[in-house]
Amino acid sequence: MRSLLTASLLVLLTIAPAQAQLMDVLTAPKTLFDRAIEARSAGDIAKDNEIVVKVNGIMGKLATIKASTEIYEQRLLITGIFDDKALYDRFERDVRQVQGIKKLYWHVTYLAKDDAKRKALLDWADVTVMATKAQGRLVGTAGVADVNFRTTTDAYGTVYLLGRARSGEEAKKALARVRDGNGVKKVVNYTAVRP
Template structure:
């Protein structure tokens, strides 16, 4: 019953999102929906996370940009991305900081001019997506790590971000080690809270 209600709610949420915001959700939906349904969290907590992400996606839709990516766990919001328009970057940051319900904001969005030569050294969208997916995949195969309580993402700089909750210090260390253990990973930002 809980899974059915959750899947129905997610279906409504997904159809409310702009088409460009739905792409990644569609690509990762089956695993994401199942994982979130079996997490050791209440449906209310998951609903709060979904409401926050909807608000941020709404901000991106209103601005006509897909330059940012979100991950969230227990209302701790992680945002990554690169903007090439400084005014848009500033407006996006201001609007995201005004979103209610966010307990902690991990802001990893940068401004980098379109003609900046540093852009040539960055990973493209596909490589960034693969880096993040492989990091999450390594968690799935690790004994003693409840991968459903962790979120991973990556950015074009080769940084992998680990967000979530570990049930013990040992589990947190294993998850961090697996996030670091990947080709192309230059750095890992660890935002895991340890709590039984």
């Protein structure tokens, strides 16, 4: 089991962007277990993994770690901030050509290196902590199947909720839990409600 976990972590580290790498390392044992008990087919999870590998391949080809991905049922959420407009444009163009994406939630922005707005952005460590806490608040919440939700945060203080709720009540609980965090300025909800 330990060698399987180690091998899985090494694969994740080679294909995932920096923020995602840290999140996977911090949550790896739980994440691997949760993926195994998700209320989805192995084929559906495999389709998600294939899409993420392709997007990470684009990032590798462009030599950038400026974006982060979350995916659920081929609904792909991408966040990030680029300071090179040509790189931003190429990344967006290449991602939009990836086959198999049912819905793309594009929350990647271009912001010049010298833009004064950068001073108000959260740093990488704060973003990572906020994202970890948002997902953590779902764990153990009565009536919320946290394995069916993905959360991430961006440098603007926005928390994103992606996934599937089995009822409207579960969706409301999950949304309330991710909203209830220090520094959360906005929540974007991409929860599908379906039993």
